[in-house]
Amino acid sequence: MHFKKYIFLLLMLASTVSLRVSGQTWIVPDDQKAVTAPAKFTPEMQKQGEVIYTKNCQSCHGLPGKDNWVKQLVPPPGDLAKEKAQKQTDGEIFFRITTGKAPMPEFRNIIPEEDRWSVIAFLRSFNPKYVQPAPKALASFSGRIVTLAMQYNDPMKKIVVTAHEKLKDNDNSPAEGIGVMIYVKRYFGSMQVGEMKTTNARGEALFEFPADLPGNGTGAVEVTARVNDPKNQMKTTPVTASLSIGVPTSRPGLTETRAWWSTRAHAPIALLLTYAFAFVIVWGLILYILISILKIKKLSHA
Ligand code: HEC
Numbered sequence: 001m002h003f004k005k006y007i008f009l010l011l012m013l014a015s016t017v018s019l020r021v022s023g024q025t026w027i028v029p030d031d032q033k034a035v036t037a038p039a040k041f042t043p044e045m046q047k048q049g050e051v052i053y054t055k056n057c058q059s060c061h062g063l064p065g066k067d068n069w070v071k072q073l074v075p076p077p078g079d080l081a082k083e084k085a086q087k088q089t090d091g092e093i094f095f096r097i098t099t100g101k102a103p104m105p106e107f108r109n110i111i112p113e114e115d116r117w118s119v120i121a122f123l124r125s126f127n128p129k130y131v132q133p134a135p136k137a138l139a140s141f142s143g144r145i146v147t148l149a150m151q152y153n154d155p156m157k158k159i160v161v162t163a164h165e166k167l168k169d170n171d172n173s174p175a176e177g178i179g180v181m182i183y184v185k186r187y188f189g190s191m192q193v194g195e196m197k198t199t200n201a202r203g204e205a206l207f208e209f210p211a212d213l214p215g216n217g218t219g220a221v222e223v224t225a226r227v228n229d230p231k232n233q234m235k236t237t238p239v240t241a242s243l244s245i246g247v248p249t250s251r252p253g254l255t256e257t258r259a260w261w262s263t264r265a266h267a268p269i270a271l272l273l274t275y276a277f278a279f280v281i282v283w284g285l286i287l288y289i290l291i292s293i294l295k296i297k298k299l300s301h302a
Pocket residue numbers: 026052053056057058059060061073074075076077078080084085093096097101102103104105107111119
């Protein structure tokens with residue numbers, strides 16, 4: 001039956017696409033490995049972490065220490081209480097939870113940062129050998145007055161954000177250990193570029209950006225840098241600059257031309273084709289099932 005073959009081919013196609021996604025590597029940058037939890041893990045954090053874990057992680061990773069993770073998943077999620085996960089640094093695990101990797105979801109916008117650390121506190125409670133590295137003193141952030149500046153370093157091809165702070169005797173000393181994030185402006189709000197970086201002894205945090213970042217007609221991109229200060233302990237304001245780091249792109253207005261969100265007449269061909277393709281497959285499958293059911297009925301009447 002040709003129709004069956006056709007469906008089989010489609011399924012093959014779909015599975016190669018998903019295999020390609022799962023084949024990507026999951027490398028944790030060195031500076032992210034060195035990240036430490038903002039506070040000492042407490043029994044309360046572990047309890048909180050257990051709640052978050054049960055809700056968000058257990059469905060794939062199973063109960064820690066019980067080796068009952070979902071065996072059908074590729075690549076295997078594994079038991080997070082085991083050596084393979086536990087030998088990683090807190091920063092490494094934090095990065096993995098934040099970024100995810102198919103089929104594991106990206107939890108950046110799902111679990112708040114504080115709760116991601118609680119999950120790690122919970123997971124560490126299964127490792128008797130674990131000794132928590134001293135948290136970088138975040139408490140001392142309170143009341144600091146930090147000024148940011150931003151520049152593009154052409155030879156290094158990096159965005160350099162410099163943090164200075166006002167101390168008693170000096171108005172402009174480099175601020176070390178400040179978490180900085182950068183964003184680029186997009187149609188709808190802004191998009192974070194890369195991960196948070198922590199300023200070094202010179203008060204600098206260096207950011208790479210994608211080489212194919214679309215800019216405006218002349219390649220300018222509006223970049224904003226801000227301090228990671230979720231509890232609003234510091235006195236600081238974000239800086240914004242227009243940097244020539246993008247690929248010149250003539251952007252259509254929101255309502256005029258072919259854009260993903262505009263009306264059907266303007267929709268890109270790829271979107272129409274994808275939609276039509278999905279439409280045919282779904283209805284094809286439903287029809288196929290209906291026909292099969294009818295056949296069963298006919299057989300039972302015969
Ligand atoms: C949809 C299933 C799924 C969910 C939900 C999920 N994960 Fe994963 N996770 C995976 C898979 C699959 C891998 C293996 C990925 C790989 O190695 O390429 C993985 C890998 C990891 C790793 C790296 C393990 C190692 O040995 O290197 C960590 C850490 C991790 N997950 C933590 C979590 C936490 C914490 C949560 C909940 C907040 C979570 N995951 C939720 C599927 C999932």
